[in-house]
Amino acid sequence: MTKWYDEEGAGTSVVTASRIRLHRNIAGFPFPEKMADGDLKKLNAELADTAVGITGRFDLPADRFELGDLSGRARQALQERHLISSSLIEYTKPASMVLTKDESIALLFGGDDHLRLQVSVSGKNLEGAWARAGRTDDWFNERYPFAFDDKYGYLTAWPTHVGTGMRAYLILHLPILGRTRRFSSTVSEVGHFGIAVRNAFGPEEENYGDVYVIYNQQTLGQSEEEYIALVNKVGTELAVQEERLREAELGKRRSQWEDAVWRAYGTLRYARSLPLKESLELISRVRLGECLGLLKPEKTISLLPLMQGCLPATLCTVNHREAGEEELASLRAAYLRASFPDMMGE
């Protein structure tokens, strides 16, 4: 089945995707960490039963499973696609998941909070994601009272989520802006507005593939709409800066860029072994080439699915085997050779 992220529009060259995450707890119960396993399992099961109704209403077929039934690799693969947080990989208490087949709605029961609700959509559309997340939120809340306080709002295990319990994320492709010297000061500047900028891929200190995630750090004191407006504003500003730099680059160094993006495409189409970092950089470059109109793929280059498909746990899961670095590099190259579309007029 097509995933939500397979539908990246042609007009969304910088903002790749939007995501809303909500944290909720059912009144009258301690948070999962402090619940007896038996009680937690029962509550998770009840909530998962309820979840089937809402995914059905959205007409989205869904899978339901226990995290405990998955292998460590399978859990890591879920984490790589940001469907669960990294703390859930080694989590030993009961946790259930309802995940629509297109992965646009991910509902986790157990973990830090009773309910972690995530809605992802392609392109810049936080409003759409929030509308859908809000309806899902209400669906549960019509059936279960939520832990809520007049002063602090929705009560969550982490005080860093209290209030709205909401984080709004935009995923941005910044191949030029991200490599400028002033980018780190831009990041700390937007930090003053309460917006965090993170690497979507790669270790904390090094970005692989020029994809960044921005989100509201604070969750208490402003309304959901205000947080969304803030994230949108910063996201739009970064996107505008990126677009300006792209135009300027194209004006100054068109032929170099043309060569670079075609080289990248050639490598992706023919290489036999590709390390992760290099792969993501090549994908980023080809996507940039498409956005600049330097090459015209038969179908649009979808950054997120291509990059996620390169990640180690996902590669192991898809190929149904464990693999070391070297074998991963060849599996990755094979995957990319098969995934990259032909170019028109080649």
Added chain:
Amino acid sequence: MLCEQCGEREANVVIRETRNGNVTERHLCAQCAQSTELGSLFDEIPFVRILSGILGMAGGSRQKESEEDFAAVTCPTCGTGYAEFVKNGRFGCPDCYSTFGILMDGGIKKIQGSDRHMGKRPLMAGTPASVPEAESAAAVPEELSVSEQIQVLRERLSEAIAEEEYEEAARLRDEIRRLEKEAES
């Protein structure tokens, strides 16, 4: 003391790090603490450190006393203790917000920039056992003895004075006097 990083705003966050047994401390303002520490890591861990910093060293000189005072506080509903909360930065149940509310109030404001929810309200909300208004003296858990209540109120009084909330300070002073009288009789 001014923030070590920007040198402009008052430092109200202390980040303590232990590396190879050496403890280093950085005094930062909330903004710098967020943009530097939080800007570099993906998960919540730095938030915890900052939160613990705020809670553990809320007011410089009176830090030691307050830590001792609160060390004994335990959430009656889920059993989460103060030390556990400071270590994990995480609550055990909705009632923890009232148990640790006195501690949280200043801290949460520094992290979140606000301490008042302005957004969506639930269709159906369960009332946690008691999440009282943190400004009122009722925020002191009833399980505490009168002398413990007085200690907690004194803590809040010095915080109110430090924050220059004199009306609140006067109210707390009267509340302490009332409890002291009650204890005498």
